[in-house]
Each structure stands twice: as structure tokens, then as C-alpha cells.
Amino acid sequence: MQFLHISSSRERTMTMLHWTSIRSWIRGACTFTLKGCKIPCCFYGLVLTCTIMVGLFALSRELMTSKSETKKIVLIARALNYSSRSHPRDNVLENPKIILLYAKTRYQPVMDELSTLRGCPEVNCRMTTNQSYLQRSSAVMFAALFLKLKTPPQRYKDQVWILHNHESPRTSWVGKRSIWLQSWKNVFNWTIDYRNDSDIPAPYGVLQARNHTIDKDYSAIFKRKKGTIAWMVSNCKTESKRMDYVKELKKYVQVDVYGACGNHKCPRSDGPACFEMLSAKYKFYLSFENAFCKDYVTEKFFLYYGLNFILITRGGADYTKHAENNTYINAMDFKSAEQLAVFIKQLANNETKYTAYLKRKDKYKPVYEEYIRKKDDVIVWRSHRLEAQAMCEACKRLWDVDKYRKQYDDITAWFDKGICYATPIM
Incomplete structure (x- = not known):
């Protein structure tokens, strides 16, 4: 040197x-x-x-x-x-595989320079959003929701093109992004998606068994709660028609709705404090998805699973693949909102059965990543995903790319055919 x-x-x-x-x-x-x-x-x-x-x-x-x-x-x-x-010049110690986020998601940060991978900074891969790295990149990633180019950029030899997706293929944007254009249908090699059948699955979160038991006064937690069901929501019009379901549910049991779709307020920027309050006050929380789609379990489930209330889910995924039975309540197990309400009230009035749910639930811890956006040093937006491990897997594959060679002839056939379901009758 x-x-x-x-x-x-x-x-x-x-x-x-x-x-x-x-x-x-x-x-x-x-x-x-x-x-x-x-x-x-x-x-x-x-x-x-x-x-x-x-x-x-x-x-x-x-x-x-x-x-x-x-x-x-x-x-x-x-x-x-x-x-x-990793300054834009060549690295001092290494020649990494570069992963270019050509069309990034809203929550991924801008990376003008080469950055280490969040989940595995020691590996010989770097990420960037700087498109000047296109020719040098080993992988080029496009977020489906934010891809609005009529034609693909120039493609260089031996590049792997990856379709990245973190949203359900709802009709609100299906057919309105680049991947439905003929010029984009056969350009992708791999997929990174919340779906289990993607090349590199990237769920919103996972539950892991704890190595030790949690010491809580479950009886005191139960007795402090004065409210029955809480829900914080800002998207009031969805394909799952969850607002209609909640409207029906409110006929039979108390449901306090926070956010833009309800009468109760708690600033979104103060998210952790809001949910600590909800966790202390309410016995149940609604984890309702905006669409019924295969494997679609979002941060609504993983983010709040670890709090001191019982989640009530409603979506198109098989929740038994994610969590132990009797640690949550699936609205889809009941023929109607009225039947669900009856069960909730019975559980809410039985300390022994209710706290048994909390005890079983506390055997697990939710794992996810938080991405925040600030304005004038004030947090104005939070997003929760679990994709660091997926990016590490992508890096590993890039160093053994011959083993994983693949190409999609029509990406839309994989992306949205039969993935989402019609809204079930209440």
C-alpha cells in the first residue's frame, strides 16, 4: 500500500x-x-x-x-x-457484486453511493439506487408498484433482473404499471415477493420461538383493560371491504376506530406510543388486510403480535403457517360478524381463557425491520418489512449465478393470475 x-x-x-x-x-x-x-x-x-x-x-x-x-x-x-x-469509485479492498435498485420502493432509502447490505454487511455485495451504476451492476431490481417505464433500460451481459414486490396485486394498480407491457413481460430472471412461491421470499415478518419465558402479571393486564376492540386505519376504501365488515361487527360489540377512518385520533408519527396505549386499554385489535390474496400477511399482523392484546385477523392467507393456534382469532373461521362478536365477548369476560391466549402468544417474538421517513428531524412515516435476509440471499445467488439461472417468459402470468380472491360474504 x-x-x-x-x-x-x-x-x-x-x-x-x-x-x-x-x-x-x-x-x-x-x-x-x-x-x-x-x-x-x-x-x-x-x-x-x-x-x-x-x-x-x-x-x-x-x-x-x-x-x-x-x-x-x-x-x-x-x-x-x-x-x-463505498464511495462511487472502485472499492479499496474488494470487487463486489452490485445490486442496483433501479426502481425502488417508497420505504427503501436513496443510496447514491454503494452501501453494505443491511442484514449481512460483511458479504461481498453492495446496493445502490444510483442508476449510473447500471453497466457495472450484477443485479438490477425493479419494484413492481413503482415501475412506470414504457421500455426497459439497456441490459448488459450476465445481468440478473429481479422483480421486487411488496404489495398485493389489487385492481387499483393491476394493468397500470410497466410489467403488464409487452416490452417488460420476458425480461425478469428472479422474483422477490412476500409470496412463498417467489424465487426469494421476503415476508413482512416472521415469528420466532423465544429462548426464555416472559414474566408478566397477566391478571393485572386483563383487569386494566376497559375497552374491547381497537383498530387504527387510514385506508377506508379497500377491495377486502373491511370497513363494511367492521360496520357490521359494531352492531354486536364495541369497536373503537382510530385514524382517518374513525372518530378516535392518535398521531401516526407517534406510532409506538399510540400502540402502547391501545395495548394497555383494549383486549383485541383488528388486523384486517386490504385484499384477499395468497400469502398476503402484512405488518399489521407481525408488528402488533407482541403487544398485550389478541389480534383478530381477516385476509386470504393461511395464518396457521405463521402462528400457533389460539394465539390469535381468525374472522374467517366464523360464518358471520355476529358469530365472531359472540365469541369475542365470551373470551373478553373470561380472564382464564383470555390470559391463556396471551401466555401462548408470548412464547414467540415477532421479527421485522423498521424503515422511517423524517421531515425536519421529525418522524412522519414508518414502514415495516423483513427483506434484509432476502437481499442477503440474492447476494449469495449472484456469486453462484449459474446454479440459479432462470427466466420468466411472461411475468404477469406468475404475478397476478389467480393470486387474489373475491371478497367473501360476511
Whole structure:
């Protein structure tokens, strides 16, 4: 490394200066001794002077070596930091596989420089949203919801093109984005999606068994709760017609609706505090999806699973693949909203059965990632996903790309054919 070479030259120069100084000092000492002393005195004076000089020289060498080693350590640390920061120039220590987010999601940050992967910063891959890296990128990723180009960009040799999706293919945007154009149908090699059958699944979250039990006063938690059901929602018109279902449910049981679709308010920017309040006050919380689609279980389930209430789900996924029975309530297990209300009221009035749900639920912890957006250092928006592991898997595949070669002849045939379901009758 150039810096280390300069350091070695400087060390040799300083060594020569030290020897020059020492020789001058010895000559001066001996001259003084010969003029002022008898020969034995001069001899012992010379020996003493030389001994001192040798000791000082050894000490100076040790100090110089120590400084040199310190410089080496600082240099290596800077190189590692530079590599992690990854300036747009070539990396100092490596030649990474670059993953370009050509059309990114709303929650993914802007990355003008090369950035390490969130879930595995040590791997030899980097991410960026800077399209000037297109030619050098090993993978180019396009978020389906935000892809609005009539024709694909230029494609370079051996690139892997990935369709990234985190939303249900609802009719509100189906057919209105690039992937439904003929020019885009056969360009993709891999998919990253919340669906289990995607090439690289990226669910909104997962539940993991805890290594230890949680110590809570479940009886006190139950007795503090004065409300029955809470729901925070801002999208009032959805294909799942969840507002209609809640309107019917409210005929039989208390449901307090927070946000843009209800009469109760709690600032979205203050999300954690809001849900701590809801968790303390209410016994149940609605986790209703905006569409009935295969494997579509969003952050509404994973984000609130760990709080001190019981989730009531409603969606098109098989929730038994995600959570243990009797840790949540699935509205789809009941023939009507009225039957669901009857069950909720029975459970709400039985401390033993209600707290049994909480105890079983607390055997698991939800795992997800939080992405935030700030304005003037104030959080105005939060999003929760679990895609760090998926990006690590993409990196692993890029280093063994021949093993995973694939191409979709018609991406729309995979993306939206038979994936979503008609809204069930209440």
C-alpha cells in the first residue's frame, strides 16, 4: 500500500538522523573526557556515554515502531470504513457484486453511493439506487408498484433482473404499471415477493420461538383493560371491504376506530406510543388486510403480535403457517360478524381463557425491520418489512449465478393470475 511504503521511507530517514546525532554526541563526550580527565576516567566516561546512547537509540526505535504500527492500524481501519461506506469509485479492498435498485420502493432509502447490505454487511455485495451504476451492476431490481417505464433500460451481459414486490396485486394498480407491457413481460430472471412461491421470499415478518419465558402479571393486564376492540386505519376504501365488515361487527360489540377512518385520533408519527396505549386499554385489535390474496400477511399482523392484546385477523392467507393456534382469532373461521362478536365477548369476560391466549402468544417474538421517513428531524412515516435476509440471499445467488439461472417468459402470468380472491360474504 502506498501509505505504508512512505512510512517505511520516513522510518529509514529518521534512523539515519538518529545515528548522525548519536555519533556527534559520542565524539563530543569523548573530546570532553580527554581534555578534562585522566585516561581511565575518559575510558569509563566513554563506556557510560555509549551505554546511554545505545539505550536511547533502542527506545527511539521502539517508539518509532509503535507509531508505525499505530499508523498501520489506523490505515486498515480507514480502509474498512471506506469499504463499508463505498464511495462511487472502485472499492479499496474488494470487487463486489452490485445490486442496483433501479426502481425502488417508497420505504427503501436513496443510496447514491454503494452501501453494505443491511442484514449481512460483511458479504461481498453492495446496493445502490444510483442508476449510473447500471453497466457495472450484477443485479438490477425493479419494484413492481413503482415501475412506470414504457421500455426497459439497456441490459448488459450476465445481468440478473429481479422483480421486487411488496404489495398485493389489487385492481387499483393491476394493468397500470410497466410489467403488464409487452416490452417488460420476458425480461425478469428472479422474483422477490412476500409470496412463498417467489424465487426469494421476503415476508413482512416472521415469528420466532423465544429462548426464555416472559414474566408478566397477566391478571393485572386483563383487569386494566376497559375497552374491547381497537383498530387504527387510514385506508377506508379497500377491495377486502373491511370497513363494511367492521360496520357490521359494531352492531354486536364495541369497536373503537382510530385514524382517518374513525372518530378516535392518535398521531401516526407517534406510532409506538399510540400502540402502547391501545395495548394497555383494549383486549383485541383488528388486523384486517386490504385484499384477499395468497400469502398476503402484512405488518399489521407481525408488528402488533407482541403487544398485550389478541389480534383478530381477516385476509386470504393461511395464518396457521405463521402462528400457533389460539394465539390469535381468525374472522374467517366464523360464518358471520355476529358469530365472531359472540365469541369475542365470551373470551373478553373470561380472564382464564383470555390470559391463556396471551401466555401462548408470548412464547414467540415477532421479527421485522423498521424503515422511517423524517421531515425536519421529525418522524412522519414508518414502514415495516423483513427483506434484509432476502437481499442477503440474492447476494449469495449472484456469486453462484449459474446454479440459479432462470427466466420468466411472461411475468404477469406468475404475478397476478389467480393470486387474489373475491371478497367473501360476511
